[in-house]
Amino acid sequence: MIRHFLHVDFDAQRGLQEQVRETLINAILSGIFPPDAPLPSCRALAAQLNVSRNTTALVFENLVNEGYLLSRPRSGYYLHPDYHQPQVNPTLTAPVCESAAPRWGNRLKIQPSQQESILKPAGWMHYRYPFIYGQPDTHRFPLASWRAAANWLHGGIRDPAWVVDHIDQDVPMLIEQIRTRVLPKRGIVAAPDEILITLGSQNALYLLTRLLMSPDTRMAVENPGFREAINTFMLADTRIVPHAVDEEGLVLADAPCDYYYVTPGHQVPTGVSMSKARRAQLLEYAARHDAVIVEDDYDSESNFMQNPLPALKASDRSGRVIYVSSLSKALSPGLRLGFMVADPDLIDEARALRRLMYRHPPANIQYQMAHFLAQGYYETHLRRYHD
Incomplete structure (x- = not known):
């Protein structure tokens, strides 16, 4: 031998x-x-x-x-x-081409790598005191409950509906859990056709950028604000209009914009919560100037304020607020599950665009999260997280 x-x-x-x-x-x-x-x-x-x-x-x-x-x-x-034959890497045996390689720098229409971005040190999660913004303590992830949801999903007696291509549709069970358990806590009432599952809130911002923005679009953003949102809007050469932030939130300027991107629940990075008066002012201003508000409620579940105000979307009576949030921010950012709430016409177009990008978020994760919510595991985790 x-x-x-x-x-x-x-x-x-x-x-x-x-x-x-x-x-x-x-x-x-x-x-x-x-x-x-x-x-x-x-x-x-x-x-x-x-x-x-x-x-x-x-x-x-x-x-x-x-x-x-x-x-x-x-x-x-x-x-x-x-x-019997080793799996040879084809690049090692491919004939050598004598022509020069393409100059990719001349072909790229956009260069996201050149944008100013949020930098984090490698291995930051292993630091004893990692002062990294917007990241939960993953050591508190409810692994046993998440495993129980996985066992339910993979049980042999259940028809594995998650193995098929859902084309452009989301898992109805997850939509219903968001509609009946998650959104009411933020004061939002929505129909199933007003909700779209996304790969995190950042993905929702990208969909909105591709659908709504162009070089002629004026996007009002908070200053200081969330850099990655600004970078996303800039992919469409959108005209970024910084707006100052005071102790009540975004300060409206004289010249109206087409869109207003705000983080009213917990402003990035100051932590200011937009006041009732400023919220009413922004909603009235948007209606008067035919503008649309993009509300990023990224940390609604991990906001430690005792009595946070309802979402801005909760006071929206004219459909001018697009609500973006995350299911995984307080649980595990690696899950990459978020959602968007907006007018059905906009959701339909976002769904069609999402289909061209990646069809739909993985159905098995959607089913697992839906069961995790339905069994009350998520609420239990949040209570422990806030204690």
Whole structure:
């Protein structure tokens, strides 16, 4: 038997089977095992890696079931014929082209990498006191409850509706949970056709930029304000009009704008909450000048004010407020789930644009979040988060 030295720097945070399997898959695909010789036995590999024989046996059996290996009685495990040749990277064997590579800098129509952006140090989440704006303590993520929602989703007795392409539709269960459990806490009453699920609130801002803005558009923003929102609006060469912020929120200027982007619940970055008087003034001003307000209520669930005012959208009687928020900000930003509430006509167009970008947010995450909300896990997490 040919001996092969396989080494694994085991990570205590990951399962042994997962890491042994990953090592074997890499070895198979790289072609280090000859096609006519058996792989190391379960016992030999277990001794080499200092793991139990059961661990290596389970990994080998899984690789047989998945078509990587063949099991020959009293002989051992061999490569499946499909893997007799190593998986060669095509870029290593492609013929060399003598012509010059494209000058991508001359072809790019926009260069988002050149925008001023929010910078965070690498590995900031491992700092003892990470003073990073807008990030929750992920150590408090309710893993057991989230796992319970996942178990419900993947239960064998349930029709896995999440495996199909929903084309441009959202999961009705999640829409209903947002409509009946999330929005009422912000004073918002909305119909199902007024809600769109997005990949975070940033995605909603991008959809609005593509749909509504052009070089002729005047966008009022808070100064100081959320830089990534401004960067998104600038993708359409929108005319950015900074507006000062005082202790009551955005200060209206004399010259009206087409759109007003505001964070009235918890202003970025000052933390000011827009006063009742300023909210009424902004709504009246928008109606008088035929303007639209984009309300970014990004941290409505993690705002620690005792009695926060209802959302600006709650006082909207003319459909001039587009409400953008996040489901994952207080839970885990990595989930990337947000939503937008607006007039059905605008939601229809945003849905069509979203379809051209990525169809819809992953249905399995939508179902899991819907169950997480329906079972009260989200509310329990928020209570503990605020304690």
